[in-house]
Amino acid sequence: MKVPQISNRTEAEIIAAILAGEIQLYHELIRPYERSVYVMALSYMKNEADAEDVAQEAFVRAFLKLPSFRAESKFSTWLMSITINQARTRLRRQALIRMEPLDQLPDEDKGISPALLRDWREIPSEALEREEIRNLIQRAVEQLPDIYRQVFLLRDVQELTVSETAETLNISIPSVKVRLHRARMMLQKQLAPQLRTVNRTSKRRWLSWS
Amino acid sequence: MVIDCKHVWNYISEYLYGTLTDETRDTVQKHLDHCEICSAILDSMRNVIILTADDRVFELPVGFSERLHARIDLELMRMAP
Numbered sequence: 001m002k003v004p005q006i007s008n009r010t011e012a013e014i015i016a017a018i019l020a021g022e023i024q025l026y027h028e029l030i031r032p033y034e035r036s037v038y039v040m041a042l043s044y045m046k047n048e049a050d051a052e053d054v055a056q057e058a059f060v061r062a063f064l065k066l067p068s069f070r071a072e073s074k075f076s077t078w079l080m081s082i083t084i085n086q087a088r089t090r091l092r093r094q095a096l097i098r099m100e101p102l103d104q105l106p107d108e109d110k111g112i113s114p115a116l117l118r119d120w121r122e123i124p125s126e127a128l129e130r131e132e133i134r135n136l137i138q139r140a141v142e143q144l145p146d147i148y149r150q151v152f153l154l155r156d157v158q159e160l161t162v163s164e165t166a167e168t169l170n171i172s173i174p175s176v177k178v179r180l181h182r183a184r185m186m187l188q189k190q191l192a193p194q195l196r197t198v199n200r201t202s203k204r205r206w207l208s209w210s
Numbered sequence: 211m212v213i214d215c216k217h218v219w220n221y222i223s224e225y226l227y228g229t230l231t232d233e234t235r236d237t238v239q240k241h242l243d244h245c246e247i248c249s250a251i252l253d254s255m256r257n258v259i260i261l262t263a264d265d266r267v268f269e270l271p272v273g274f275s276e277r278l279h280a281r282i283d284l285e286l287m288r289m290a291p
Contacts, residue, residue, distance in 0.1 A: 023286050027279055034275055039268045048271050055274075056281050063285060114219055118246050120253040128266045137267050157263055181223035184255055187262065192254040195261075 011075055019067060026063055033076060036158045037083050043153050044087035046142060054090055058083040073167065080154065080168045112185040115192040123195050133198065140190045144183055151176055152183035213237055218248045226256055 009017070011029070018025050030037075037058055042051035062082050069078055127133045141149060154165040155176065165180075166173045221238050224230045230238065242249050261267070 023289060026286070027282060030278075030282075034278060035265070035268070035270055038270055038274065042268065052271060052274060052277070056278055059278060059282060060285050063282070111216070111219075113216075114222075114251045114255070116247055117250045117254065120250040120257065122253070122257050123261060125261065125264055128261065128264050134267050137262055141262060141267075152262075156259055157268065159263070177224070181220070184223055184259060185219070187258050188251065188255040191258050191261075195254075195258070 030059055033079055040083045041087050043149050054087045058086040077164045077168050114185055115189045123198050127198050136194055140187055148179050148183035151179040155180050215248055
């Protein structure tokens with residue numbers, strides 16, 4: 001995630017100013033993170049209204065806890081941890097949570113095979129102007145098992161580093177790598193055949209793997 | 211060292227991020243050079259990663275920002291002496 005510069009002050013300076021009493025600056029501090037907090041909340045809650053509630057709670061909570069923020073972690077990483085905690089609390093309250101071991105390594109023996117094809121014509125990002133394409137991708141990400149979806153969103157969508165992702169989710173670095181790879185394989189497997197129809201004119205030969 | 215397709219798939223993510231060791235990367239590269247199936251998997255995975263990372267896929271709900279900052283204002287007012 002890019003570290004934003006707000007009105008020529010660094011993020012650390014803004015945090016210091018807020019703690020010194022310029023509390024209105026909190027609006028500026030969080031502006032760059034609205035989307036990432038929302039997307040993380042959405043990945044847990046899976047509906048927009050709950051995700052928005054969780055995102056708001058997370059930002060309020062982060063403000064109240066700001067005096068305890070230590071500069072050794074990045075503000076974005078810290079904020080993301082608060083968001084995840086907030087989402088988990090909400091799910092627990094809704095009694096929907098299935099308790100999962102926090103740092104269980106996925107079963108390496110169960111390999112995921114990708115969708116097989118001989119050639120691939122790139123889907124241009126302009127295709128995302130079409131709502132059906134956006135929905136296709138959203139659904140595929142939402143359908144990933146929780147442990148893969150979280151890593152994928154932090155790493156590939158929010159662009160956190162491997163170690164920031166590990167720190168945020170409180171899992172090991174090897175777990176991040178394995179889960180990310182599996183998430184990508186699942187997405188390729190799910191999406192490549194569906195996205196193929198975007199380029200209707202192309203001729204592609206699909207193979208069955210035996 | 212020669213590796214088969216299924217092994218190459220295990221390395222695809224790290225290949226894309228450039229985090230493989232030189233030796234493994236060369237082995238994977240050699241395989242990709244002659245295997246059109248694995249090249250297509252690599253290309254499609256790279257494409258899928260680019261598309262999912264696009265801001266347009268996960269958009270904020272309309273009015274999200276306004277409602278958030280109104281809520282923050284409410285909290286800030288509570289803090290005010």
